[in-house]
Amino acid sequence: MHLRYSYRVYPTAGQRASLARTFGCARVVYNDALAVRKEARKGGLPYPKSADLQKLVITEAKKTAERAWLASVGVDPLIQSLRDLDTAYRNFFDSVSGKRKGRPVGLPQFKSKRDTRQSLRFTRNGFRVRGNGKLNLAKIGDVRVKWSRALPADPSSVTIVLDSAGRYHASFVVDVESDVLPEVDAEVGIDLGLTTYAVLSGGSVIDNPRFLCKAEKKLKAAQRELSRKAKGSKNRAKARIKVARAHAKVADTRMDWLHKQTTRIIRETQAVYLEDLNVRGLGRGRLAKSVHDAGWSTFRRLLEEKAVRYGRNIGIVHRAFPSSQLCSECGHRDGPKPLTVRAWACSACGVLHDRDLNAARNILAAGQADRLNAPGGPVRPGVAIPRQARPVERGTHLGDLRTTGVRAAGTGGVPAR
Numbered sequence: 001m002h003l004r005y006s007y008r009v010y011p012t013a014g015q016r017a018s019l020a021r022t023f024g025c026a027r028v029v030y031n032d033a034l035a036v037r038k039e040a041r042k043g044g045l046p047y048p049k050s051a052d053l054q055k056l057v058i059t060e061a062k063k064t065a066e067r068a069w070l071a072s073v074g075v076d077p078l079i080q081s082l083r084d085l086d087t088a089y090r091n092f093f094d095s096v097s098g099k100r101k102g103r104p105v106g107l108p109q110f111k112s113k114r115d116t117r118q119s120l121r122f123t124r125n126g127f128r129v130r131g132n133g134k135l136n137l138a139k140i141g142d143v144r145v146k147w148s149r150a151l152p153a154d155p156s157s158v159t160i161v162l163d164s165a166g167r168y169h170a171s172f173v174v175d176v177e178s179d180v181l182p183e184v185d186a187e188v189g190i191d192l193g194l195t196t197y198a199v200l201s202g203g204s205v206i207d208n209p210r211f212l213c214k215a216e217k218k219l220k221a222a223q224r225e226l227s228r229k230a231k232g233s234k235n236r237a238k239a240r241i242k243v244a245r246a247h248a249k250v251a252d253t254r255m256d257w258l259h260k261q262t263t264r265i266i267r268e269t270q271a272v273y274l275e276d277l278n279v280r281g282l283g284r285g286r287l288a289k290s291v292h293d294a295g296w297s298t299f300r301r302l303l304e305e306k307a308v309r310y311g312r313n314i315g316i317v318h319r320a321f322p323s324s325q326l327c328s329e330c331g332h333r334d335g336p337k338p339l340t341v342r343a344w345a346c347s348a349c350g351v352l353h354d355r356d357l358n359a360a361r362n363i364l365a366a367g368q369a370d371r372l373n374a375p376g377g378p379v380r381p382g383v384a385i386p387r388q389a390r391p392v393e394r395g396t397h398l399g400d401l402r403t404t405g406v407r408a409a410g411t412g413g414v415p416a417r
């Protein structure tokens with residue numbers, strides 16, 4: 001399986017200039033190729049093939065006066081830039097045909113000098129890691145790397161990324177054997193929340209780290225500073241980098257925390273069940289900032305990646321499943337509860353429930369039933385999500401029982417899909 005390993009790199013001033021030149025060339029090649037394809041589309045001509053495009057916008061272009069400078073950079077990143085364009089087109093076509101799920105993908109766009117993130121990819125021919133730990137990039141030189149952890153195997157490609165905070169990273173793709181852990185008995189249902197980050201069906205709670213809230217004061221000060229600087233001035237550019245750095249630091253801390261939490265959960269449990277929350281829908285609402293801060297989609301993605309790697313199972317419970325309405329003791333459906341209701345007593349059996357813990361237990365039961373009913377064994381990571389699904393506010397499931405065929409968890413039923 002392919003995994004990414006990212007490290008901070010520190011190019012010298014000269015290397016930064018070479019990188020900037022290569023970013024520019026890769027962008028020009030990409031835009032030239034995109035223009036050719038757009039023209040062909042407009043003219044009703046057949047879709048230009050990748051090999052022909054490569055010849056036209058790299059090999060032939062180098063011989064012209066306007067594009068002669070393409071020869072001053074390595075050819076590998078230029079070819080990779082065209083591959084990226086191919087991928088962008090493939091995603092668009094697959095999205096139109098319905099082969100690709102999720103949000104619709106538009107046609108590829110022209111790249112701009114002002115894009116906040118610049119990147120270059122080198123394949124095996126274009127880079128190597130030297131014995132002294134430096135990363136050699138063709139026509140750039142030996143770049144210093146901060147090896148925060150060891151590479152588990154020979155990487156097949158590396159992407160150099162310059163972010164808006166002015167930092168450079170090298171992201172290696174490594175093909176590794178999966179690391180299947182010994183089986184354990186425990187399974188867990190997880191209810192994601194805002195008051196606490198998550199409640200696990202076993203009763204443990206992951207507290208909300210609220211990184212953004214803590215860092216907010218600093219961010220606000222930096223933002224104010226930025227708004228006071230004259231447009232186009234050098235000081236404004238400096239202030240902008242300061243803001244970007246503050247944001248980047250928060251993102252790093254959050255990622256680190258998410259890695260720790262997800263690794264622990266995957267190690268301790270054989271199967272993890274989550275609700276299919278509509279994070280994009282939630283992110284637009286009043287709760288946007290908290291949702292963004294919580295990083296739920298990343299939490300889920302990391303769990304899925306680690307489950308594959310360590311031989312664990314992930315089940316996603318349909319978003320219409322009324323996890324906060326059912327009694328996890330007797331299966332009685334008690335009706336919708338506003339978010340302010342943190343605890344409730346079942347009107348059928350009288351058991352007193354903590355809202356989130358009850359939901360986590362229902363998610364566990366629904367996920368387990370789903371897994372048993374699934375044809376061909378365990379639920380795979382990334383169960384298909386209905387495209388037209390409505391936004392759901394956390395805890396108040398707007399979905400309709402009749403349309404999904406959900407029966408009470410604990411008595412065995414889950415959405416059959």
Ligand SMILES: [Zn+2]
Binds near residue numbers: 350
């Ligand atoms: Zn009950």
